[in-house]
Amino acid sequence: xxxxxxxxxxxxxxxxxxxxxxxxxxxxxxxxxxxxxxxxxxxxxxxxxxxxxxxxxxxxxxxxxxxxxxxxxxxxxxxxxxxxxxxxxxxxxxxxxxxxxxxxxxxxx
Numbered sequence: 001x002x003x004x005x006x007x008x009x010x011x012x013x014x015x016x017x018x019x020x021x022x023x024x025x026x027x028x029x030x031x032x033x034x035x036x037x038x039x040x041x042x043x044x045x046x047x048x049x050x051x052x053x054x055x056x057x058x059x060x061x062x063x064x065x066x067x068x069x070x071x072x073x074x075x076x077x078x079x080x081x082x083x084x085x086x087x088x089x090x091x092x093x094x095x096x097x098x099x100x101x102x103x104x105x106x107x108x109x
Contacts, residue, residue, distance in 0.1 A: 025055075
């Protein structure tokens with residue numbers, strides 16, 4: 001993957017994470033600061049920083065699936081252990097979904 005594409009995928013992934021967090025029943029405070037920290041590559045605690053306790057994780061996963069088509073289980077989310085690993089997991093799913101969409105497109109008809 002090219003550097004520009006990597007940056008684009010990372011930005012899109014962070015935007016999806018922030019959007020999903022904003023939809024939580026109890027969203028984390030200061031989403032703008034959180035987005036900045038994620039873009040800077042800082043580690044933010046899944047529970048402390050993102051508010052992803054067990055209920056928050058379930059809400060987050062549901063939002064990602066409904067809004068972005070990314071299927072991630074709460075176990076995978078919490079099991080990722082860090083926000084940077086979570087971003088990598090989501091990026092891989094996003095790239096896989098886009099590649100699958102492109103394969104399903106046809107030039108005919």
